[in-house]
Each structure stands twice: as C-alpha cells, then as structure tokens.
Amino acid sequence: MQELINEMNLNFLSKSSNESFARSAISAFVLQLDPTIDELADIKTAVSEAVTNCIVHGYKTNLGKIYISSKIYSNGKITIQIKDKGCGIENIEQAMEPLFTTGGSERSGLGFAVMQSFMDNIKVTSKINKGTTVTLQKFIIRRNLKNDKK
Amino acid sequence: MGVTISQDNNISRALINGDVDHHTAYELRETIDNYIKLYTPEVLKLDFSEVQFMDSSGIGLIMGRFKLIKSLGGDLKVINVPKNLDRMIRLSGLSQLGIFESEDKASCKN
Numbered sequence: 001m002q003e004l005i006n007e008m009n010l011n012f013l014s015k016s017s018n019e020s021f022a023r024s025a026i027s028a029f030v031l032q033l034d035p036t037i038d039e040l041a042d043i044k045t046a047v048s049e050a051v052t053n054c055i056v057h058g059y060k061t062n063l064g065k066i067y068i069s070s071k072i073y074s075n076g077k078i079t080i081q082i083k084d085k086g087c088g089i090e091n092i093e094q095a096m097e098p099l100f101t102t103g104g105s106e107r108s109g110l111g112f113a114v115m116q117s118f119m120d121n122i123k124v125t126s127k128i129n130k131g132t133t134v135t136l137q138k139f140i141i142r143r144n145l146k147n148d149k150k
Numbered sequence: 151m152g153v154t155i156s157q158d159n160n161i162s163r164a165l166i167n168g169d170v171d172h173h174t175a176y177e178l179r180e181t182i183d184n185y186i187k188l189y190t191p192e193v194l195k196l197d198f199s200e201v202q203f204m205d206s207s208g209i210g211l212i213m214g215r216f217k218l219i220k221s222l223g224g225d226l227k228v229i230n231v232p233k234n235l236d237r238m239i240r241l242s243g244l245s246q247l248g249i250f251e252s253e254d255k256a257s258c259k260n
Contacts (some may be wrong), residue, residue: 016173023203025170040256041203041234048205052172098241106179108243117241136151 002073006032010068014059014084022051022068029070030078031141043080043117043138049111050082050134056103058086058132076142085131092124153178155185162191168201170208182215190222199230206225208235209242216249229253 007031012018022139024045030043047068067083089095097117101109107143115122155164164182168174186194196212198204216226228252231239239245 016171016176019171019173020169023169038234043203044203045238048171048203052205052207056172104205104218106175106210108206108209108213108242110209113241114206114238117237 002075002077004071005074006072008070010070011065014055014064014086015117016052016055016065018066019051019055022066023048026068026070026080030072030140033072033076033142034141039140043136044080046115046118046136046138047080047082049114050136051078053111053115053130053134054082054084054086054105056088058084061086076140078138078140079138081133082136083131085135088128088130089124089126089132090128092126095122153181155182157189157191160192161195161207162189162193163194163195163197165197165200168202170204170211171203172236175207175211179211179214183218186219186224191205191219191224192225193225194219195227195229195253196258197229198232198235201232201235204235204238206238208254209238209244212249216247227251 012027021050026047027044029038030040035043053067058064064084066088068079071079094100096112098113099109101107103109113121115134115136119136119138123135124132126132152168153166155162155166159222162185164185166178170178194215196215212228226249228249230253231250239250
C-alpha cells in the first residue's frame with residue numbers, strides 16, 4: 001500500500017552553480033522522511049550525478065532548463081525525476097556502462113554507476129534532440145511516523 | 151571553499167575545502183594544475199579531510215591530477231579521505247593505483 005504523502009516540482013537553468021542548489025533542495029525535501037545521514041548523502045550524490053549529466057551532456061552546447069520532480073509515499077518510497085530537454089542519449093546501455101564517457105578526460109564515466117549503486121532503482125528514457133529523463137527511487141526506512149501529519 | 155596549497159621540503163599538500171562537484175572541480179583543477187606546472191612537486195598530497203561532499207567529479211579530479219603529475223615524473227597521494235566517501239572511492243576502482251594514504255590529522259594542519 002502506498003499513498004502519496006508529498007510532492008515537489010522544481011526547475012532551474014543548467015548552470016553548474018545550480019548543482020549544489022539541486023542537492024540542497026532535494027535534501028530539504030527528503031528531510032521530512034527523517035533519513036539517516038548516509039541515506040541523505042546517497043540521495044544527494046545521485047541527484048548531483050543526474051543534474052551534472054544534464055549540464056555536461058544534455059545541454060552541452062547551450063543553456064536549458066532542468067526539471068526535478070520528487071514524490072514521497074507513505075511506505076517510505078521516494079522517487080526523484082530529473083529531466084532535461086537537451087540532446088538526448090544515442091545509446092543508453094553504453095552510456096550506463098561504468099567508465100564509459102563522452103565527457104573528456106576529466107569525467108570519470110561513473111555517473112550512472114553511482115546512481116545505480118546509491119539508489120534502489122533507476123530508469124532512464126531518452127530521445128535524440130528531445131531530451132533525457134532519469135527516474136531514481138529509494139526506500140527510506142521509516143523511523144518516525146509522527147511526521148506524517150498532513 | 152577552494153584549495154590551499156602548502157609546501158614542506160619536497161612534499162606539497164593541497165588541502166581541498168568544501169563540496170567537490172562538477173562546478174567546484176573546475177576551479178580546483180585550474181589551481182592545482184597551475185601549481186603542478188609551476189613547481190613540478192616530487193610528491194603532491196591531495197588532502198580530503200575538509201571535504202564534506204563529493205560526487206564522481208572528485209574521481210575525475212583525482213584521475214586527472216594523477217595523470218598530469220605522473221607525466222612530469224612526480225607522485226600523487228590522496229590523504230585523509232572521510233569515511234562517507236569510501237563507497238565512491240571503492241566504486242571507482244582508484245584504490246588499485248595505490249595512491250590512498252591515511253595520515254593523522256595533527257600533521258596535516260600547518
């Protein structure tokens with residue numbers, strides 16, 4: 001049984017200075033689930049990777065908008081969707097391979113591997129010249145149900 | 151936020167401060183690379199003791215500096231990596247390079 005408890009939507013320009021903004025915003029939203037420090041760090045790291053991908057790859061040559069939408073459910077599930085309307089990924093399977101990168105020598109090619117490892121589930125959909133959507137999912141173990149008041 | 155580089159004999163230490171992400175890595179890279187090219191240190195230690203957050207951009211930062219300093223005949227070490235970054239480091243496979251060292255905190259502040 002999962003009931004939607006809360007939802008937020010956010011959009012911002014694909015400037016690299018917004019990477020820390022995105023992390024702070026998602027932390028603030030997730031905090032109501034009373035996550036552990038580790039759980040929170042996992043989510044922040046995964047979101048940072050996804051947003052960086054939008055900036056470095058999706059909007060490689062231009063500025064565009066990045067959309068984050070997050071939902072919290074009664075069973076402790078949190079979903080975070082990070083979307084761009086950029087260039088899209090030609091080969092998602094290849095892009096998700098650890099160490100594969102088109103970002104040059106300063107990029108480790110670990111972005112998707114980190115998202116996979118730090119979250120419970122990840123889904124990537126992409127269309128060339130339309131954009132990419134990454135949906136991340138994690139279960140936070142509920143310790144404090146008192147915060148559920150509407 | 152940023153990096154402070156100090157030198158003691160032939161060992162240079164770059165103390166990185168704050169979050170390491172794609173945005174901050176750019177400036178960190180510029181500063182550290184300028185230093186490496188100017189002084190060609192025998193050993194450069196990247197000190198992560200003051201890093202609260204790091205995504206995979208930090209791995210790229212370490213890899214890039216490793217390659218640069220090796221190409222100039224020097225050596226790179228990474229010291230004082232906080233526990234919460236362990237998983238990222240493990241995932242990266244960087245530990246195979248043998249560059250990680252633990253050092254007691256007292257000696258890293260000057």
